[in-house]
Each structure stands twice: as structure tokens, then as C-alpha cells.
Amino acid sequence: MSTVIKGGTIVTADLTYEADVLIEGGQIIEIGRDLKGDEVLDAAGCYVMPGGIDPHTHLEMPFMGTYSSDDFESGTRAALAGGTTMVVDFALPSPGQGLLDALQMWDNKSTRAHCDYSFHMAVTWWSEQVFNEMETVVRERGINTFKHFMAYKGALMVNDDELFASFQRCAELGAMPLVHAENGDIVADLSARLLAEGNNGPEAHAYSRPPAVEGEATNRAIMIADMAGVPLYVVHTSCEEAHEAIRRARMQGKRVYGEPLIQHLTLDESEYFNQDWDHAARRVMSPPFRNKQHQDSLWAGLQSGSLSVVATDHCAFSTEQKRFGVGDFTKIPNGTGGLEDRMPMLWTHGVGTGRLTPNEFVAVTSTNIAKILNCYPKKGAVLVGADADLVVWDPDKEKTITASSQQSAIDYNVFEGKQVKGLPRFTLTRGRVAVHDGELRGQEGHGEFVKREPNTSVGRALSTWKELTAPRKVERTGIPASGV
Numbered sequence: 202m203s204t205v206i207k208g209g210t211i212v213t214a215d216l217t218y219e220a221d222v223l224i225e226g227g228q229i230i231e232i233g234r235d236l237k238g239d240e241v242l243d244a245a246g247c248y249v250m251p252g253g254i255d256p257h258t259h260l261e262m263p264f265m266g267t268y269s270s271d272d273f274e275s276g277t278r279a280a281l282a283g284g285t286t287m288v289v290d291f292a293l294p295s296p297g298q299g300l301l302d303a304l305q306m307w308d309n310k311s312t313r314a315h316c317d318y319s320f321h322m323a324v325t326w327w328s329e330q331v332f333n334e335m336e337t338v339v340r341e342r343g344i345n346t347f348k349h350f351m352a353y354k355g356a357l358m359v360n361d362d363e364l365f366a367s368f369q370r371c372a373e374l375g376a377m378p379l380v381h382a383e384n385g386d387i388v389a390d391l392s393a394r395l396l397a398e399g400n401n402g403p404e405a406h407a408y409s410r411p412p413a414v415e416g417e418a419t420n421r422a423i424m425i426a427d428m429a430g431v432p433l434y435v436v437h438t439s440c441e442e443a444h445e446a447i448r449r450a451r452m453q454g455k456r457v458y459g460e461p462l463i464q465h466l467t468l469d470e471s472e473y474f475n476q477d478w479d480h481a482a483r484r485v486m487s488p489p490f491r492n493k494q495h496q497d498s499l500w501a502g503l504q505s506g507s508l509s510v511v512a513t514d515h516c517a518f519s520t521e522q523k524r525f526g527v528g529d530f531t532k533i534p535n536g537t538g539g540l541e542d543r544m545p546m547l548w549t550h551g552v553g554t555g556r557l558t559p560n561e562f563v564a565v566t567s568t569n570i571a572k573i574l575n576c577y578p579k580k581g582a583v584l585v586g587a588d589a590d591l592v593v594w595d596p597d598k599e600k601t602i603t604a605s606s607q608q609s610a611i612d613y614n615v616f617e618g619k620q621v622k623g624l625p626r627f628t629l630t631r632g633r634v635a636v637h638d639g640e641l642r643g644q645e646g647h648g649e650f651v652k653r654e655p656n657t658s659v660g661r662a663l664s665t666w667k668e669l670t671a672p673r674k675v676e677r678t679g680i681p682a683s684g685v
């Protein structure tokens with residue numbers, strides 16, 4: 202059966218034009234005028250764009266003594282409702298656990314996904330086993346990205362020697378490291394000090410993670426990646442200090458990508474000063490929300506190209522889970538939701554305000570990350586042969602975000618009460634209509650794993666340059682006799 206999207210305006214990262222899109226077998230088979238198909242989707246007045254790709258989610262993630270509440274079923278349902286058609290989650294070995302073992306666990310969880318997905322592999326400890334299994338992860342499992350936590354001391358954090366070893370291994374395998382860049386030693390020290398002073402509320406979470414700890418770690422990771430000869434992807438860039446390090450590196454020719462979150466772009470630190478403990482704790486995440494100056498810096502980064510991708514870091518904990526941290530902010534599970542809201546919030550606050558063009562919107566929600574992760578143009582494109590992961594975007598459709606109508610399993614929404622203008626009329630996942638005029642028609646288990654090949658052109662270019670500029674022994678004649 203074929204489906205035709207009729208009468209819309211196609212918006213890609215670099216083109217805007219009027220055409221119909223014909224879909225069959227899960228792929229785009231033709232783009233042109235007056236196309237016919239068995240099923241017709243009316244896109245009049247709408248933009249037809251690549252579905253969103255959220256490269257940073259934690260679905261059913263074991264973390265801080267509990268599990269994040271959205272699993273691959275509710276998480277990907279929420280994604281589709283908001284126009285996102287692919288998520289990339291993190292397979293997270295507990296320290297001492299093998300990578301392949303952890304991957305098996307994530308394979309099992311993801312069978313319920315409504316949309317396509319891929320994984321990043323986390324390196325949470327270092328050993329010969331990890332070194333060896335990285336090769337299998339890349340060559341056999343189709344995962345070309347490895348995540349490193351520079352924070353969460355005593356749990357997920359890895360030290361500089363481990364970072365350098367893992368980054369070098371990534372270089373050998375044609376993979377790319379990702380970092381959560383916060384100085385975990387300093388966060389641990391500041392947290393202990395705040396608690397000792399009786400500063401135990403959710404606002405102290407923000408005090409324990411000032412922009413300097415993020416800026417320092419971002420810069421350190423960039424330098425380590427440069428020495429290892431790998432590109433680097435910095436997740437949840439939240440502040441000017443980290444953005445500055447990324448901007449400087451990019452201007453020096455380093456291949457570094459920064460990923461602000463929709464939460465950091467649109468919510469600020471005043472949330473932590475709310476009188477209501479639950480309100481503040483629900484917004485505890487790392488890095489914390491920042492002030493308006495930092496937000497302006499992130500928007501400018503998206504506009505100028507120094508920041509590449511907008512993600513969510515969707516890691517949803519219920520109010521009950523957040524209350525583990527009453528009396529001790531370090532026990533509040535870190536994380537917020539956002540999967541359903543990323544696209545409408547970014548459209549409203551980006552395109553709706555003139556900060557982003559529609560093409561830039563497509564670039565930072567879909568196409569850029571598809572290229573960075575090496576799954577373009579299968580994903581992130583409106584091209585013949587690409588997967589029909591598409592969103593038919595109605596720029597006039599409005600709603601007020603509220604937890605009572607969301608797909609996420611949790612009992613609140615950090616964007617509660619925000620008015621958005623710009624929502625999906627249809628969302629298609631490999632040709633299947635999962636959102637039809639606001640009605641959800643997803644299918645549990647429809648989602649497939651997306652393999653991503655190593656050796657991106659950027660990775661190859663960097664290793665060529667590294668080899669060309671490697672230190673070389675100076676061959677000398679007439680070396681004097683040793684003075685000893």
C-alpha cells in the first residue's frame with residue numbers, strides 16, 4: 202500500500218519547496234507534483250519535514266537507586282506525539298559489567314519501541330575486557346558512539362586516564378566519544394560542603410554545579426579528544442563557559458559538537474527557588490537550569506552554528522521518586538522529561554520568535570545529528586530512498602502543555618502551562634502513520650534498531666591528520682658518544 206502526502210511545503214535543512222511525497226515499503230519513493238497513492242494525507246498549510254531525532258534519552262534507565270519511569274513503550278509514544286521519529290538511548294553497563302552484557306539488557310527493553318532507535322554505548326569503567334568488547338560493539342553491533350561521564354563520582358564517573366584510553370580506542374575503531382562534561386570531583390566536594398552547612402534543598406543541586414565545573418570539564422574533554430585524534434560530542438551543553446570552549450575549539454578546526462537541551466533553552470534557574478519543594482525537585486537535572494545570559498548564549502550558538510543539535514536528555518522520574526531526596530538534595534534522582542515537547546517548544550521559542558529559520562529548525566532537530574551519528578540520509582532527510590520518518594507540521598496548531606494529556610508515564614511536566622504554536626498534524630514512522638490529526642495510532646514493537654557504521658568522513662579526516670602530524674624520530678648521523 203502506498204501513502205501520499207499532498208499539498209504541503211517540504212522543508213529540509215537547506216531547501217523549502219512545494220511538492221507531494223509518495224511513500225511505499227517504509228521509504229520515500231517519489232517527490233514531485235500531483236502524485237497519487239492509496240492513502241492520502243492532506244498537508245495543505247503544513248510543512249513536511251524529516252521527523253525529529255532525539256540523540257539523548259534514558260528510557261528505563263537504572264540510576265540513583267531507581268529506574269527512570271518512561272520505558273521504550275511510553276517514551277517512544279511520547280516522541281511520536283511530538284514529531285520525533287527516532288531516539289538514541291544509552292546502554293549503560295554498571296561498573297564491572299561487560300559492554301555486551303549491558304547491550305543485551307537494552308536489546309530486551311527496546312523491543313516495545315513505537316519508533317526506530319539506536320544506542321550509544323557507555324564506558325563507565327575501564328579494563329582489557331572493555332577495550333576488547335568495544336571492537337565488537339562497533340564492528341558487529343553497529344554502534345559508533347561511546348559515552349563517558351565526567352561526573353557522578355563513585356558511580357558512573359571515569360577519570361582522565363580512562364578517558365584518554367577510551368578516546369584512543371575510539372580513534373582506532375572509527376568511533377566517536379561523547380561526554381557528560383562536569384568536574385565530578387568538584388561537584389562531590391561542593392555537595393558535601395553544602396550539605397554540611399544545612400543547605401539540603403533542591404536549589405543546592407544548582408549551587409553544587411556552577412557553570413565553571415561544566416566549562417572546565419568541557420575544555421578538558423576537548424583537549425583530551427584532540428590528543429587522541431578523535432571528534433568529540435558534548436552532551437547537554439548548558440552554559441556560556443562550556444559553549445565558549447566548544448566555540449573556541451571549532452574555530453581552531455577541532456571537530457567538536459555541542460548539544461543544548463530544550464530544557465536549558467527555555468527554562469531557567471528561578472525554578473529551583475520555587476517555594477514548593479516538589480516543583481523545584483522535579484526540575485533537578487545535571488547540569489542544572491541556568492540564567493538568561495546562558496540561555497542567550499545557547500540560542501546564539503544554534504544560530505551561528507557553534508552548537509549543532511537540540512536534544513532532551515529525557516530521563517523522567519515521578520514525584521514519588523524525586524522525594525527520595527527530601528532532606529538531602531544529592532539523593533534526588535537527576536533528570537527531566539521533554540520527548541513530547543522538544544519539537545513544539547523549539548518551534549515556538551525558536552521559529553516563532555525569529556531566532557531560528559524553519560530550515561535551521563530541521564537542521565538542529567534532525568539532519569545535523571543524522572550526519573554526526575552516520576545514519577544520514579536513511580534518517581534526517583526528505584529524499585527518495587530515505588526512510589519515511591516524516592512529520593507534517595502544522596504551524597498554526599496550538600495547545601497548552603499539561604501533564605494530564607501527555608504520553609509520558611510521570612505525573613507532572615516541567616513545561617506545564619506553556620503555550621505552544623506549531624504541532625504535528627501527522628507523524629510517520631517508516632511510512633506508518635503514528636499520529637493522525639492529533640490521534641495516536643502508534644504500534645508497540647514497530648520500532649527497529651538503526652545500525653550506524655564507524656569511520657565517518659570526519660573520523661577518517663582526523664586520523665589522517667593525526668598520522669601526518671604524529672611525532673617522528675629525527676634520524677641523525679654522527680651522534681656523539683655518550684658523555685657517561
Ligand SMILES: NC(=O)NCCC(=O)O
Pocket residue numbers: 259381485486487488514516535536537
Ligand atoms: N541529566 C540528568 O540529570 N540525568 C540523566 C543522566 C545524565 O545524562 O546525566
Ligand SMILES: [Zn+2]
Pocket residue numbers: 381436437487488
Ligand atoms: Zn549527563
Ligand SMILES: [Zn+2]
Pocket residue numbers: 257258259436514516
Ligand atoms: Zn543524559
